[in-house]
Amino acid sequence: MQRRAFLQLGLNAAGAALLKAAPEVKQASDRILLGPMKVPVTRLAMGTGTHGVGGSSNQTRKLGLGGLADLLEAACDRGVRFWDSADQYGTHPHLRHALRRVPREKVAILTKTRASTAAEMRADLDRFRRELGTDYIDILLLHCMIAADWPERMKPVMEVIAEARERGIVRTHGVSCHSLEALSAAAADPWTQVILARINPAGVVMDGPPEKIVPVLRTAKAAGKGIIGMKIFGVGRLRSRADECLRYALTLDCVDCFTIGVESRQELEDLVARIGRAGAAG
Numbered sequence: 001m002q003r004r005a006f007l008q009l010g011l012n013a014a015g016a017a018l019l020k021a022a023p024e025v026k027q028a029s030d031r032i033l034l035g036p037m038k039v040p041v042t043r044l045a046m047g048t049g050t051h052g053v054g055g056s057s058n059q060t061r062k063l064g065l066g067g068l069a070d071l072l073e074a075a076c077d078r079g080v081r082f083w084d085s086a087d088q089y090g091t092h093p094h095l096r097h098a099l100r101r102v103p104r105e106k107v108a109i110l111t112k113t114r115a116s117t118a119a120e121m122r123a124d125l126d127r128f129r130r131e132l133g134t135d136y137i138d139i140l141l142l143h144c145m146i147a148a149d150w151p152e153r154m155k156p157v158m159e160v161i162a163e164a165r166e167r168g169i170v171r172t173h174g175v176s177c178h179s180l181e182a183l184s185a186a187a188a189d190p191w192t193q194v195i196l197a198r199i200n201p202a203g204v205v206m207d208g209p210p211e212k213i214v215p216v217l218r219t220a221k222a223a224g225k226g227i228i229g230m231k232i233f234g235v236g237r238l239r240s241r242a243d244e245c246l247r248y249a250l251t252l253d254c255v256d257c258f259t260i261g262v263e264s265r266q267e268l269e270d271l272v273a274r275i276g277r278a279g280a281a282g
Contacts, residue, residue: 024279025276025279025280026043026250026275026276026278026279026280027043027079027272027275027276027279028042028043028044028078028079028080028271028272028275028276029042029043029044029078029079029080029081029272030042030043032256032257034139034172034194034226034228034256034257035172035174035193035194035224035225035226035256036172036193036224036225036226037165037171037172037193039108039138039139039171039172039226040108041081041082041108041138041139041257042079042080042081042082042108042257043257043258043275044080044082044257044258044259044260044271044272044275045080045082045083045084045110045228045257045258045259045260046071046072046075046080046082046083046084046259046262046268047084047230047259047260047261047262048060048068048072048083048084048085048089048091048094048095048261049084049085049086049088049089049091049261050235050236050261050263051235052086052088052089052090052091053088054088054090055087055088055089055090056089056090057089057090057091057261058261058263059071059089059091059094059261059262059263060089060090060091060094062263063263065093065094065097066097068091068094068097068098069094069095069097069098069100069101070098071262071263071264071265071268072094072095072098072102073098073101073102074265074268075262075268076102076106076107078268078269078272080268080272081106081107081108082107082108082110082257082259083095083098083107083108083109083110084110084259085109085110085111085112085132086111086112086143087111087112087113087114087124087128087143088112088114088143092111092128092131092132093131095109095132095133096131096132096133096134099132099133099134104134108138108139109132109134109137109138109139110137110138110139110140110141110228110259111128111132111137111139111140111141112140112141112142112143112144112176113128113140113141113142113143113157114143114144115157116154116157117156117157118156118157118159118160120157121156121157121160121161122160125137125160125161125164125169125170129169135169136168136169136170136171137169137170137171138171138172139170139171139172139173139174139194140161140164140170140172140173141173141174141175141176141194141196142154142157142158142174142175142176143176144176144178145175145176145177145178145179145182145185145186146178146179146181146182147179147181147182148179148181148182148184148185149185150175150182150185151185151186151189151191151192158173158191161173162191172193172194172226173191173192173193173194174186174192174193174194174195174196174225174226175189175192175194175195175196176195176196176197176230177195177196177197177198177207178198178207179207180207180208180212180213180216182207183195183197183207183213183216183217184216186220186225187216187217187219187220187223187225188219188223192220192225193225193226194225194226194227194228195217195220195225195226195227195228196228196230196259197213197217197227197228197229197230198213198229198230198231199213199214199217199229199230199231199232199249199252199255199258200231200232200233200234200238200245200248200249201241201244201245201248202234202238202241202245204231204234204235204237204238205231205234205235205237206231206234214252214254217252217254217255218253218254220254221253221254221256226256227254227255227256228255228256228257228258228259229249229252229255229257229258229259230258230259232245232246232249232258232259232260233245233260242274243274243277243278246274246275246278247278247281250275250278250279
């Protein structure tokens with residue numbers, strides 16, 4: 001009996017070691033606590049702004065109000081509960097339509113502002129919440145910062161957003177960057193809690209080659225900031241290398257989650273499956 005118990009103990013220990021050594025399988029639906037405010041999001045965000053400009057995007061043009069709302073609801077059913085929008089995309093009403101069927105507390109909403117003054121920002125906060133049909137915004141970003149001195153230029157806007165966070169209107173805030181200079185400034189800026197950064201293995205439609213971008217993102221991550229990747233497929237130019245791009249994003253230690261524009265349920269199902277395979281391989 002003693003020998004049998006000893007052997008069983010050894011087998012149990014070996015099994016536990018194997019389980020411990022098993023690699024993590026990353027999924028699109030994984031729950032991530034983003035940045036210093038620990039806002040819960042999923043690893044994949046549903047991008048709604050493919051070629052988004054002037055208040056419309058591929059999603060709004062192709063799917064319309066009901067079609068995009070249906071797609072967002074379908075994503076929630078698959079466990080993907082992070083919606084990426086912007087005033088520039090014109091998708092706030094579409095998210096509001098989806099919220100008629102999806103409980104507000106079940107989804108994280110990210111949106112972006114082009115406000116350049118305190119008065120414009122206050123107006124945007126009121127308008128965005130009306131358009132979205134919600135009392136609060138999970139993640140609010142300054143949209144498309146390019147200048148290296150944006151933290152100084154945008155200080156009045158940032159103060160309004162910080163006040164909104166203290167009042168519970170915004171849960172966390174940050175910036176989307178479109179130059180290496182702006183990204184470097186974001187990494188060093190104490191107000192910035194979340195950074196939306198362009199990243200893919202080929203450097204397509206990015207702020208610089210990966211070997212220059214990744215160290216900046218690591219600096220930001222080490223400072224406690226949440227990092228959301230975008231342009232994972234290089235605005236579609238890397239679709240033929242989708243698996244490679246996903247493996248790259250999933251293995252980066254400085255990217256918490258990422259947003260990808262989806263335009264159909266077929267694309268959604270394919271993307272969720274690919275992320276699962278890439279997450280297992282990574």
